[in-house]
Structure formats: structure tokens, C-alpha cells
Amino acid sequence: MNNIMTLAAGFLLIFGAAVKAQTPAEIRLGAGYGSYSMGDMKALQENSMQEIGINVQATERFPAYFNYSLRYMFKSEVDNHFGIVAEMGSTGGRVGYADYSGSYREDLLLRYRRIGVVVESHHALPKRFDGWLGLEASLLFSKLIYEGEVNLTGAGTASEGYTFYAWGGAVQPYIALERKIGIIRLGAQAGVCLSLSEGFSLKGDRDTKLVNPGKNNEEVVPGWNGWRLGMYIGVPLTASSSKEN
16 A cells, blocks of 8 residues: 555656646547466466366356556657556456355455556657557556355355455556547557466465466466457546647
8 A cells, every 4th residue: 555655746746747747648538458478377377276176167267358547748859658557457257166055156356456657759640640669567456356265056145255465566558549530539550469477475474375286286376378369448637748749
């Protein structure tokens, strides 16, 4: 929590300095879609299915899913932007089984939040389009929620749940294509996320790690690596930013 407060304070300081200096600025609201490698999570899911021993099936295996972002961009020079990025996304896995005797369900729900810096360089394109080459470097916060439930016909239901956290970092190079319509900018973006992270720790007890018995009790690490596609709307916050690239 202290780290989050420090990041928030830094954001406000940069915001205030930019306003005071009348630096051209822009807010970008984005929505996208991305894939996630999740090698450790898939291995953990496979091990769980083998241990249960009945005809359990995986109905979700950490698929590609939506993400949402906010970027606050400043113009340092005519052809360069820099700023702050915040993004959140999620995915998950589920295994389950049901017959006349009862049912079994096990959910692994993953979410991430990242906050960092972004720099990008402008490249003019024909027909009033603008191109950007960019790079984002972020702190990465991962959350895993485990939920398990067993229901035996005539005997009732038993359930359990745990929450785990992990810290890490990510870099995301990308290219973007943008078109200005009035004062608003519409853009499409494509890139790849490369992430590193520590293993998951139990909420409230960082010494208790999530491990995979099927891999010699190796720590389970979130894998957010994958491709990213997105769209965004850019809105200028100063008059001068609406007149420049």
C-alpha cells in the first residue's frame, strides 16, 4: 500500500508540474485484448486434475481476455511523447466434474494491475495518419484467487478459498496508428508484453508460497507474456496540444 501511495504522489507531482509549465498534455482511454502464456498456472491446473483422479475436465485454461488502460501523455518535443500508464486485465482457469453423486469445481482467477512510464516517437504517415513507436516499463501487481467447492448429493457442500499476491515488472514495446478527428484522436495499437515476476505468496503471509507438487514444489509464477491489441481515444487537456501532433 505504501508503494501505491508513493506512485500516486509522484503522479500528482508530475501532473502539477506539467500544468504549471503549460506542457501540452493528453488523456488516452483505451480498451484492448491480449493473450497470456501462464505456463505455471496451466501446469498447476494439470497437476490438480491428475490428483483428483475422476473424470475432471478443464473448461477454462487462462484464455486471452480484455484489458483497460489510462495514459496521461506529455509532449516533450514535437516528435516525442512521454507519460504515465495504468492498466488492468484478467484471465482464469476452471476445472470441474458433475454426476448423480455430486459435483466438483476449482477456479483460479487471475488479475493484474500495472503502473509505469511510457515514451513514444512520432512518425508522419500519408493521408493525415500518424504513426508511433513506443515503449512502456511498468511495475506489475498480480492477484490470484483460488476457489474450490465439493458438493455431495445428500451430504452437503464444502468450500474453501485463498488469495495470493505477486510483484513483478513488465516492458511492452508497441506500434500505434492514429487519426485526428476534430480535437479527438482515435488510435489502434499492437504490441507484445514481456513480464517477470516473483512467485505467488499467500495474502497476509509472504513466507507461505504457492507451489506445484507436480514440479518438485516449484513456486508458481504468473505469466502475463503475450501479444496485445487495443484501441484508444485521446483527448487534449490544453489548447496547444490540440494544435500539434
